[in-house]
Amino acid sequence: MNTLELQTKGGTFLIQPTELSSFYIQELISEEAKMMHDAGTSFIRNEIENRLEFMETPEAIQVGPELIQKCGELGFLGLEVSEKYGGMDMSFKDVLHFTTTMSKGYSFTGALGVQTSIGIAPVFLYGSDFLKEKYLTKMIAGELLSAFALTEPNAGSDANSGKTKATLDEEGNFSINGQKAWISNAGIADIFIVFAKIEDDKNLSAFVVEKAFGGITIGPEEKKMGFSGWSTCQVFFENVKVPKENLLGERNKGLKIGLNTLNTGRIKLGASCIGVGNKVIQHAKEYAEQREQFGKTISSFGAIKDKLARMSAYIFAIESAVFRLGNDIDILREELTTKGEAFSNAKINSLKEFSIESAIVKVFGSEAQDFIIDQGIQIYGGMGFSADCPIEHLYRSLRISRIYEGTNEINxxxxxxxxxxxxxxxxxxxxxxxxxxxxxxxxxxxxxxxxxxxxxxxxxxxxxxxxxxxxxxxxxxxxxxxxxxxxxxxxxxxxxxxxxxxxxxxxxxxxxxxxxxxxxxxxxxxxxxxxxxxxxxxxxxxxxxxxxxxxxxxxxxxxxxxxxxxxxxxxxxxxxxxxxxxxxxx
Known part of the structure; x- marks a missing residue:
């Protein structure tokens, strides 16, 4: 892709004005996106919030497959995938609207995000026709659950330094050996997007690996600060036999696949901060209106008003940036498609072009979210330190936002x-x-x-x-x-x-x-x-x-x-x- 020929480019915000006519605001949400929002809200209320205490325990990990399959039946898993494979081919900005809705699903939000953003997406964008036809329809239906196996004990931000190896046999098939760490959904996954170096290659390659291939051992669930209802484990690969057809994309191009996939995750993480932030503000507002001190509700105090206003203004700002970016990606994808690029390539290149802005919304969104949650706890005062506080578990769980999808320092x-x-x-x-x-x-x-x-x-x-x-x-x-x-x-x-x-x-x-x-x-x-x-x-x-x-x-x-x-x-x-x-x- 020659970006010099494009009208829409990433990074230009600093040196040239933005056309207001093409700028998108969330207030212009489409009817289709509204319908998906209503469906998502109903799902969260009925399936998560009605049994929230249980859903935030390690035991809830085992109901994840059932809930993801329900999401598949409702059409939630294929929003970005073309209709050919059972998806809905929604615009990216409409997908972001849905992301803000589903971000209110506590631990389940993480499991769902892995399935769609870093499970289905790389197969759809980089997979051969064989891989798409073999896996995509079942992944979109929630019948095959996925995990993204990139991180290793000594290869986090420096992903390309990973030691997992894939050796070739005489027929061109692979045998994978290695260890992966902090793999989300590992305990419930049927297939893994695995990154390994073939023979003595300098760069990673990517593979679609079925658990049914054998040789895969899942470690115990990690004991985490939060998100207890979301599976996170080490994964061990010992002589895992992988057919040559299951190479994802090209040899030596795995790191690019990983990084481009994470761009999508970064944007969606920024969108997730909107939904969670709004939930925290609602809880904090209700408590401030009920809690009385010195003869009046604390919501009447300037110090509390100061917090609520800044929390709300940050949400307004995150929304503005996230939906601006989502729309720019949509515009570029259309432009590339018009120029003759294949559907998948147009999506890959439009996301890649806005890598600067993707990192920006991830950093700003996660840090604003942390500020909002911290201020929410402060409004609750001593009650905020209690496990009975409705945002106490969010305070613990969402600290990960500044770490995954690339630490904020890396971004x-x-x-x-x-x-x-x-x-x-x-x-x-x-x-x-x-x-x-x-x-x-x-x-x-x-x-x-x-x-x-x-x-x-x-x-x-x-x-x-x-x-x-x-x-x-x-x-x-x-x-x-x-x-x-x-x-x-x-x-x-x-x-x-x-x-x-x-x-x-x-x-x-x-x-x-x-x-x-x-x-x-x-x-x-x-x-x-x-x-x-x-x-x-x-x-x-x-x-x-x-x-x-x-x-x-x-x-x-x-x-x-x-x-x-x-x-x-x-x-x-x-x-x-x-x-x-x-x-x-x-």
């Missing part, structure tokens, strides 16, 4: 690595943007507009200029060694994360206005709250970044850029938070 490094790579290859004209900012760095700063949208458009543009300048200066100083300067790289990534989220929030406000569904008072409150938090976080990142240089003189250009571009247009954030909190409590 921050992915963001800057991909951004630099696209710039070096000419796919992003970062140098022209840098040259423009470099020439204007000493110009006087303009005053911010009084119009809310124009004001925050100026603020966003200033932050983009700051990020372009900082990236350019650090690249000039460190060149190819920037990747080794991980502290600096991660601070730059934080700038990109915050800018993407802020711009997504601003674009959503503009789209709401365009569609005549803007609640000016409440939506502007969300924008003001998020913009201030972005300002605070970027201020901290810039100060950390400047402190990474040996002397103030060496960091002088960064200090100049900070002082010029990092100016926040004043708003009374306290009153904005109170306004939004009162709306939530109404």
């Amino acid at each position: 921050r490094l992915v963001i800057i690595k991909e951004f630099v790579k696209k710039g070096m290859k000419g796919e992003l004209d970062v140098m022209s943007a840098f040259s423009k900012v470099y020439t204007e760095i000493n110009n006087d700063s303009d005053e911010y507009s009084l119009n809310t949208i124009e004001k925050f458009q100026q603020f966003t543009d200033n932050l983009k200029s700051l990020a372009v300048f900082v990236s350019g200066i650090c690249l000039q100083k460190f060149m190819q060694k920037l990747e080794e300067e991980q502290e600096i790289s991660m601070h730059i990534s934080d700038l990109l994360i915050q800018i993407y989220v802020l711009e997504s929030t601003l674009l959503r406000i503009q789209k709401l206005q365009l569609e005549n569904i803007l609640n000016e008072e409440i939506h502007f409150a969300n924008l003001n709250i998020i913009a201030f938090d972005v300002f605070a976080k970027i201020s901290n990142s810039m100060n950390e970044l400047i402190a990474c240089f040996e002397t103030e003189k060496e960091a002088s250009s960064l200090i100049l850029a900070r002082n010029k571009y990092l100016r926040f247009p004043h708003v009374n954030v306290k009153e904005e938070r109170r306004r939004l909190a009162d709306y939530i409590l109404d």
